[in-house]
Amino acid sequence: xxxxxxxxxxxxxxxxxxxxxxxxxxxxxxxxxxxxxxxxxxxxxxxxxxxxxxxxxxxxxxxxxxxxxxxxxxxxxxxxxxxxxxxxxxxxxxxxxxxxxxxxxxxxxxxxxxxxxxxxxxxxxxxxxxxxxxxxxxxxxxxxxxxxxxxxxxxxxxxxxxxxxxxxxxxxxxxxxxxxxxxxxxxxxxxxxxxxxxxxxxxxxxxxxxxxxxxxxxxxxxxxxxxxxxxxxxxxxxxxxxxxxxxxxxxxxxxxxxxxxxxxxxxxxxxxxxxxxxxxxxxxxxxxxxxxx
Numbered sequence: 236x237x238x239x240x241x242x243x244x245x246x247x248x249x250x251x252x253x254x255x256x257x258x259x260x261x262x263x264x265x266x267x268x269x270x271x272x273x274x275x276x277x278x279x280x281x282x283x284x285x286x287x288x289x290x291x292x293x294x295x296x297x298x299x300x301x302x303x304x305x306x307x308x309x310x311x312x313x314x315x316x317x318x319x320x321x322x323x324x325x326x327x328x329x330x331x332x333x334x335x336x337x338x339x340x341x342x343x344x345x346x347x348x349x350x351x352x353x354x355x356x357x358x359x360x361x362x363x364x365x366x367x368x369x370x371x372x373x374x375x376x377x378x379x380x381x382x383x384x385x386x387x388x389x390x391x392x393x394x395x396x397x398x399x400x401x402x403x404x405x406x407x408x409x410x411x412x413x414x415x416x417x418x419x420x421x422x423x424x425x426x427x428x429x430x431x432x433x434x435x436x437x438x439x440x441x442x443x444x445x446x447x448x449x450x451x452x453x454x455x456x457x458x459x460x461x462x463x464x465x466x467x468x469x470x471x472x473x474x475x476x477x478x479x480x481x482x483x484x485x486x487x488x489x490x491x492x493x494x495x496x497x498x499x500x501x502x503x504x505x506x507x508x509x510x511x512x513x514x515x516x517x518x519x520x521x522x523x524x525x526x527x528x
Contacts, residue, residue, distance in 0.1 A: 237302050243295040243313045247322020250344025251290040254316045257348040257519055259465070260359055261375045263368070271316065274379075274386050274393035275351035277303045278311050278433055280426060283395035285386025286312055300386050314433075314468035317346035317512070325509050332505045334487045335513060338520045347515040350466035353431040355396055357422045357451060360458035361415050374410050381408070399423035418453040425451055433467050441472045464511055471508040473500060483517040487524065 255271040256264050271288040284301035286308070295318055299308055313319040329339035339345075350356035362378070363371030379385075379394035382401050386393050397405070402423040406416065425431055436444045444467075445459040454462065460476045463469070474480070481493050484502060494502065506513035 236300055239299045239305055241297050241299065241305055241309050242291075243297065243309055243318050245290075245293050245295065245318055245322070246320075247324075247326055248343040249290070249293075249318065249322055249346060250342070251288065251295065251316070253342055253345040254348045257345075259348040260350050260356070260461075261363075261372050262348065263372055268389075270389040272388040272391055272393045273312065273315065273351070274384070274388070274395040275311075275315075275355060276396055276398055277308060278352055279303065279307060280354070280398060283384040283386075283398065284308055285384075285388045285393055285395065287389050288312060288316065300388065301384075311351070315349050315351055317349065317468065319468065320470055322346070325512060328506060328509050328513070332513075335506065335516070337524055338487075338516050341523050342516075342520045345516055345520055347465070347512055347519075349468050350461070353433060353436055353448070353462050353466040354399070354422070354426040356462040356466035357426075357431060357448070357454060357458070358396055358402070358419060360461065361418045361422065361453045362411070364415075364453065364458075377410070378405075378408055399427040415453070418451075421452040431462075436463055437467050437469070441469065470512055471510050473503045473506075473510040474514065475499060477514075477518075479518050480514045483514075483521045487517060487521050 251271055252267040255267045269289060273286040273288060274283070276283050282301055282303050284299055284303055287298040289296045297309060297312060299305060326339060329335040350359065359375065362375050376394060379396050382397040382405055384395045403420055407413065429435060439447065441463055444463045448454055448459045448462050449456065457476045460474045464472045464474055475496050481499060484490065484499060485493050488502065503510050503513065
């Protein structure tokens, strides 16, 4: 297996441990030993790779196991770990909002952790629907180990999801309800046809893209937002689908009620052009803060 190295430059404060320990989607790390281990299908769907990510000052050092365009893989990793945007600009937005300023001070290097790709986010949506997150994580791991690709990454085995063609070859799997198999096949076919391509979805307006992916079997409004916003790495889309965002705003902004869409949008105007990052940070870091003071 080919092993290569490359780097991703960082602009602004960045802390890889914050990203690695965030706990998002199928990832749920309990500790951080200096290496973030990623195993995924490439955006081009031309293979699976395993990547060891380490931080070295103002850059990320990547050790890539597997084939594929190295620059494209580095761009995909940068999107996944939110190293593809200007952290200096993010800090400026936070400094102008008293609540975000407190959040930023608590974790200056925090950035959102994202899905590997829209394809992988859609597969996760089908696997995890109506089951506890740890159960979804375990099922995804077993499915990946059995039908995907396994990589040895810094002393740990990590499995990448099956490619679309591999997924289409699965007719049944222990723990996977029978009605999920046709949904997974529909997602595999859509990915193979380019309908879940990152560039295709980001070329649309976010609302249009979310409506588009809701045509996939088993994908409703909540998961469509995850696929478009948190797999394409968008930074400035305010998702109204997650109630924990409203709960964080209510507590941290000292409201006596849960904000509706209009109030949430009004408050979030100050977060542009990082409304996505702000909502994620409020939920992930805001819980470390005392209530509104």
